[in-house]
Amino acid sequence: MSYDPEQRRDTALALKIKQQIASKGPMSIAQFMRACLQDETYGYYRTRKAVGAAGDFITAPEVTQVFGELIGLWSAVVWQQMGAPERINLIELGPGRGTLIADALRAARILPNFIQAISLHLVESSEPAREVQRVTLQECAVTPSWYDSIDDVPPGPSIILGNEFLDVLPVEQFVKRDGQWRRRAVAVDGNERLVFSDVALNADAQAFDQMRAADSAANGAIMEACDFGALLQSLIERAAAAPLAALFLDYGHDSTQIGETLQAVRAHHYEHPLTSPGDADLTCHVNFRDFTRQTNAASELAGIELAIDGPSAQAQFLGALGIIERASNLMNANPEDAADIEIAIARLLAPQGMGTRFKAIGLRSAKLPPLPGLSSPAPVPIVADGAPAGSNR
């Protein structure tokens, strides 16, 4: 840990959160994350551009154009698998700088009928990010529309993309004390500083109850649970009306683990999650095993079957889509950039880095064939001890 865990900055949002805690008591970790990321006035994703060299972190589409291009070709194949409908909603959740979709649309030009069919919908909560996306996409063959929520996107056959979107969804934490699980919370100590504390669990900890299998966990152990319910509900309602395919890529693990992954990044450096509310990006690793469980439970409840493909390691997914061939073509066409391209591709595929820490998972209407590049999930243990591996941002 290279940062000072004791450091607290009195950001405008820190003051607001402290006031709220003084009047209403400790705040759950999910409430704290939601405030830090989405507060109307001070939330990180309301006020920031976040992604890119001048932002706080770099993502795969910013590492190389090949990433977005492969996802564009993936989308074109999925459109064909749907029977090449005349109109297709291409929806991106959290498009960052718009780089992925710009690269995707450029690569997909080899299928002009696909380009002509596209209605492009961008779901983005940050106004500054929308501005950047507008500029990135101004030359692009398709005119985008912006939305606050996927629920506002018109119905119809849909291909949905989300790179590093699941990891911004708020996560609850639970901590074991004297043999009992309690909800981890953010409180204010006697010196007016934000600190972690914990409160009794109440009935709404159902999601945690379902995923919990670790009653043998030692005192002090922490577990995390993300409620994907609202997103899944939107996808299920959409799939009930028309064919749907969704692709999510994110860093995370494919088992339910003990340990916490909440992290804060500001200006490319890690810091303690309580240091700069509103000024730092807060994320958690995605629990793909629990995402799968929640998808199955939600689709069963709704009586609408959503099939799941993957998760696959990012290296495996991009390899199956032909990243090596595409990168070689690009290097041959641009010999002066060959060394940089090679470094960028190696970064996305690194066995100890993004290649395995990032995973791809697909959801689709059950009638569609399996989505390209994603193998069926392999059986994995429900609970593995040990803290999840660090992220590679």
Ligand code: SAH
């Ligand atoms: N997909 C991009 C950016 C990932 S960062 C890339 O790979 O580079 C997360 C993105 O989601 C940002 O664009 C952020 O502004 C947006 N975002 C965060 N929370 C959101 C929410 N609740 N609804 C819509 N967009 C959100």
